[in-house]
Amino acid sequence: MTTLGFVRWTLRPDKDEDAPPLTYAFRCLTLAAADDTECDAKSPTSTDPTEPQTWAFDHLRAHPEHTSYAEVIERPWVMWREGPA
Ligand SMILES: [Zn+2]
Structure with missing residues (x-):
């Protein structure tokens, strides 16, 4: 919390x-x-966490030496005002 x-x-x-x-x-x-x-290839963004994993297997098929991945998760946050305006 910050004032x-x-x-x-x-x-x-x-x-x-x-x-x-x-x-x-x-x-x-x-x-x-x-x-x-870095290869820099990126899957389409999805609300279904399994879809990007499917993309990774497709990418591996196309590039058999590409075996290292990162999952990018975007989680919405919001600022909540508690005091008087
Ligand atoms: Zn790659």
């Missing part, structure tokens, strides 16, 4: 009905042998 002026703000995960959805994506972390940069 800015006389208003107290709390940051919390946004679980309201109209909150943006939790989304998932996978990206490839495999380094290219040539210049040591």
